[in-house]
Amino acid sequence: GAGVSQSPSNKVTEKGKDVELRCDPISGHTALYWYRQSLGQGLEFLIYFQGNSAPDKSGLPSDRFSAERTGGSVSTLTIQRTQQEDSAVYLCASSHRLATETQYFGPGTRLLVL
Amino acid sequence: GENVEQHPSTLSVQEGDSAVIKCTYSDSASNYFPWYKQELGKGPQLIIDIRSNVGEKKDQRIAVTLNKTAKHFSLHITETQPEDSAVYFCAASKVVGAQKLVFGQGTRLTINP
Numbered sequence: 001g002a003g004v005s006q007s008p009s010n011k012v013t014e015k016g017k018d019v020e021l022r023c024d025p026i027s028g029h030t031a032l033y034w035y036r037q038s039l040g041q042g043l044e045f046l047i048y049f050q051g052n053s054a055p056d057k058s059g060l061p062s063d064r065f066s067a068e069r070t071g072g073s074v075s076t077l078t079i080q081r082t083q084q085e086d087s088a089v090y091l092c093a094s095s096h097r098l099a100t101e102t103q104y105f106g107p108g109t110r111l112l113v114l
Numbered sequence: 115g116e117n118v119e120q121h122p123s124t125l126s127v128q129e130g131d132s133a134v135i136k137c138t139y140s141d142s143a144s145n146y147f148p149w150y151k152q153e154l155g156k157g158p159q160l161i162i163d164i165r166s167n168v169g170e171k172k173d174q175r176i177a178v179t180l181n182k183t184a185k186h187f188s189l190h191i192t193e194t195q196p197e198d199s200a201v202y203f204c205a206a207s208k209v210v211g212a213q214k215l216v217f218g219q220g221t222r223l224t225i226n227p
Contacts, residue, residue, distance in 0.1 A: 004157075033214065042120075042203060042217040043158070056214065091157055100213045101146040105157035 002027065004106030006092050012112045013082055021077040021109045025094030032075050033103060034067055037089040046090075049075065050100065082113045116141040118206050120218025128226050133194055135221045137204035138186040144206040147180060147187045148215070152201045161202075162189070165209065191223075199225045 005024040013019050025032050034046040045059040049069045060066070064082075069075040079086055089110050093103040117140040127133045139147075145166035150158035164171045164178045164187065171178050175194075180187040191198055201222050205215040 031213065035215075042219045043205075043215070045214040045216070048214055050213075059214065095213070101207055101209050102148070102160070102163065103213075103215060104160060105150070107155075107157045 004092055004094050004104055006090075006106040006109050008109060009107065010110045010112075012114065014114055015084060016081055018078065018080045019082055019111065021079075021090050021111070023075045023077070023092030023094075023106060025073065025075070025092070026096075026104060028096065029094035029104075030072065030097040031095040031100045031103075032069055033093040033095075034075070034077050035091045035093065035105075036061075037091055037108070039088070043091065046077070051097070079111075082111075084113050087111055087113045116144055116206055116216040118204060118216050118218045120204050120221060122221060123219065124222045124224070126224045126226060127194055129194055129196060131194055133191045133198070133223055133225075135189045135202055135204070135223070136186060137188070137206075137218050138184075139206040139216075140185065141206070142182075142185065144208055144216075146207050146209050147178070148205050149176075149178060149189050150203045150205065152203065152220075154200075158203060194225045196225050196227055199223060 007022045032049045035043040047067045048056040064080045067077045089108040091108045093105045095103045120137045148163035151161045152158045177190040201220045204218040207215045
């Protein structure tokens with residue numbers, strides 16, 4: 001079946017602009033995660049959605065970052081007033097409610113802030 | 115919070131030889147340990163995982179071992195092939211509770227023909 005999809009695959013923006021990144025999880029997966037991967041670095045947790053529970057936002061680096069998940073499916077990560085240090089690959093993952101620890105990743109959105 | 119250390123950062127082996135990547139974790143409550151393979155320009159792909167109620171798991175040429183007492187786990191790849199060249203990440207999390215994965219820094223594995 002279809003895996004996790006993300007759009008756009010690449011995004012170039014100017015410092016100070018807002019960006020929206022989209023994630024479509026695997027059908028039927030109730031848990032959704034956002035991670036950030038800076039150049040040559042490991043993956044850093046940002047936010048976690050599970051069903052109708054309040055999201056775990058503990059990894060968001062600043063109040064310029066926010067995310068929502070509409071209808072328990074698609075999620076959007078928004079970065080306001082982008083800074084050059086926001087340049088990274090933003091990865092989305094999803095998992096099934098019966099095995100929420102087993103996460104499957106999408107291809108990522110490569111964000112470059114000029 | 116959890117901290118995962120991964121070694122080595124780069125590894126180069128001859129085709130057909132074995133490769134071993136090691137990780138240590140700090141939180142004794144962690145009980146789920148996946149390994150991901152990431153090829154250039156792609157997202158991480160889950161290749162094998164292990165839960166803390168087992169000490170070893172094998173899937174064809176790939177195996178993972180876990181030592182709960184020492185809080186370390188390792189990935190073993192045997193009979194390496196050129197297509198094994200990639201960046202490998204270990205991670206740790208809890209099966210119940212906060213499921214966010216805490217990743218190691220990655221190992222760039224190069225298989226020389």
